[in-house]
Amino acid sequence: MKVQEIIKQTNFPALQTFLQQQQITCRQIVEYYLKNIDLKNKQLNAFIEIYAHEALTRASEIDNKITTKQPLGKLAGMVIGLKDVIAYQNHPLQASSKILQGFQSQFSATVVERLLAEDAIIIGRQNCDEFGMGSSNENSIFGAVCNALNPERVAGGSSGGSAVAVQADMCRASIGSDTGGSVRQPAAFCGVIGLKPTYSRISRWGLVAYASSFDCIGLITKDIFDTALLLEVIAGKDEYDSTVSQKPVPAYSQCINQSIKKAWRIAYLQEALQSTAVSPAVKHRTWQKIQQLQAEGHIVEPVSFPFLDYILPTYYILTTAEASSNLARYDGIKFGWRAENCSTIEQLYKQTRTQGFGREVRKRIMLGTYVLSADYYDAYYLKAQKVRQLIKQATDKLWQNYDFLILPTTPRTAFCLNEIQQEPMQMYLEDIFTVQANLTGIPAISIPNGIDEEGMPIGLQIMANYFQETQLLAFANAILQRKVCNFENSENQ
């Protein structure tokens, strides 16, 4: 096999065997991705900075470990891109915002430390919506990211660069972040796998905060084994994050092929499949999957979720409230970008924040400030906190009868660049199916579920109860291992 084919076609354990047998080197792997970046990034804009020299040096170091028979990390051969919200010591960290222009992180995120400790190679930082705010990766100081399947289409967001980088073979996996669907939605748009684990499963130390009680580091890959392996490396307790779970981390990668229970109990949202907002192709593919699962003997039943209409308002009130506070530190005083020619402190604040933040971020800061202000606190923030509790309780109830909840990841497939940028409500509706997992904190994964009539990928989202990543990954793996059907006309369902 040619080097290129080995990298492209083999699963990760096989790739590591090739490495061990010295039929391929880490340097060759890095060179392969660098070449793809070179070829495609100009058009796709997935990476905003490439650490070529550094990645090659590290690759040679790991190759040297192999030739000298030193013990190898679990992730030797894994080439990873970091969304521009993950801190990497002595590297720029900007959240795709002007306001952090020139800022370098003095420390590495816990996830980065853990990846490096297992011999992963970091190849660059990836474009995203500014501070993770957006669903199309069009809100970036570095410009929009394009979908590799059709560069006129969006990548999804906010981890658009991370999804396209995996989609277009510019790295093997990406570390993204998911506050309301920011990993799953672009993964669905790009036809790759996106996992948002349980809230608190992965330390947030080193993740630029958008909405702290929602923010979750997530993974984008092409192979679910990679997802499982990366998760088992980066998850777990961390003294730098007081909110992280102390639960032990299972060896997920060892569990994904475990013989699966005969009959899972699966719920699907009735409303989601009846809504006119969901495109026929997405409906059809989801129906098909439901029928397939039923045919295999699983229990698949419709459930009604009474709070669907409240999910988005609750999400936007609470996330913008937290964001207005989390982003207060970007004031031009201590680090990052500062407006010039200001004569008073108030002017400095106003100019720096008006010019340094993009439109969407400014809008959300204002919204959040508003919902927290004394006169509206009870009507919005407090009310939304209560609704969040109700949504959690209603979701918790599901797990008494079901193992999984399945839904389309998004109502439709990737739309065109600039298509809905001026229609914020429609843009926010992109998150309708993904935010439930963030409001409640449950794990959710998006896996490819065929394509629509225009060849754009459709995502199937599976959610599970808290800390049920093992089951979730095994179930997703079982679905993925079945032959993927070609697109059929939606009338045939």
Added chain:
Amino acid sequence: MQPTTALETIIGLEVHVQLATKSKLFASDSTAFGSEPNSQTSPITLGHPGTLPKINRIAIEYAIRMGLACKAQIASFITFDRKNYFYPDLPKGYQITQDKTPICKGGFVCIGYAQNQPKIIPLHHIHLEEDAGKSLHRAENDEYSYIDYNRAGVPLIEIVTQPVLRSAEEAQAFLMEIRRMVQYLGICDGNMEEGSLRCDVNISLRPEGSTQLGTRVEIKNLNSFRNVAKAITFEQQRQMALWQAGKATEIVQETRQFNTQTYETTALRTKENLNDYRYFIEPDLPPVIISQSWLAEIQKQLPLLPHQWFERLTQHYRLSNYDAEILLENQNFVLYFEQVCQHTTCYKAVANWLNNTLKSYFNENTLPIEITSFPRADLLAELIEMVAQQQITQTIAQQKIFPLLMQNPHTSPKKIAQQYNLLQENNTVQLQAIISEVLTKFEAKVQAYKKGKKGLFDFFTGEVMKRSQGKASPLLIKDLLEKMLKSLK
């Protein structure tokens, strides 16, 4: 609102106490005072993107100590809230504080007990929060402002009283009691010059007998007992004048600042311009559970408090209120007092020694008052006993032996006295000779004495003492001198 109605002053205090933890409330940076500016500023302190707070449990423990000392109700779990506002010395754009669930509720502090005028000052609550950095403005023509973030994140407790204080003196007494308490509890050095204790004053006036509170004014950031008193006095007079002029309605709810040069307060911002702090729960910190066993542990290690010591000193050791109060000024003196009193029953003498000789010695030599630099307790007791038994005079003990004892803290004062030949001479014959010598030399004075100038007795005593090189017993001198003067008829 008649000008003839007597007015009473209603004062509530918010005292900020910097906790003497080694590291900050949410970061491992040092809290040492006086270091190079911005040398104790990790990414957490500076609020760099991606950083998260991590609670310092020692700070919680210190806050609990204060709560227990005030007999407050300690919360079974605490949460933190964000107080959002923009200021250059506030790195994150919010302060992590406690809005909804303060660590301590209620409780009280007793003041005035040493003056036989005890008054209970009930507390509203005590909460934990982080300090901000410091803005420095240098010369007028300096176009820069400077910020030192070393203080940012240093743990504070804010002690909030009910509005029950009535005067500047009471406010000062309360602050002094708080300072003594936090020092005894070992949770704060109480150093006001370094800003370890700071105070906000809420003050309003109302006609005596009224049950409604008047419009209150807040005076921010007072950093000495004197300034607290001065600010209250000024504000009392300012508001009083407005009441008496029938203009009480002109008193508006506002924040005022105290000018340390003119001793006046001036308006900083009115209520309309008050910040909307947009408090909400800090999502980066989970609730901290305060278990009964943790509380019991802290309670067990609680030292005796100033008012408890006061009782012990006045009841058990029979000291006067005055002596006890002076001794209480420093916990080390109190602890040492008790150590010395294990070896002697001359309690009053011990208190005098500590309050005078020992204190002066440390003041004059500008030494830090630490128990380890005191003489061994049994040796000081031995010295005090020697005076009591007239083996040496008080003067010799204080001026000669004590400095030597300080230099040789493990040497017996008896040995020192012998070595330097300082033991009191009770040789009557020798002393009689000295007395006759003095009486002969000052014959004229003896005559004057005879004629009624009895005050000269002390003069003769002094002369005799001088000639005995301080070694003679004052009692023996008095005895012999009286006899000899009488016989000179």
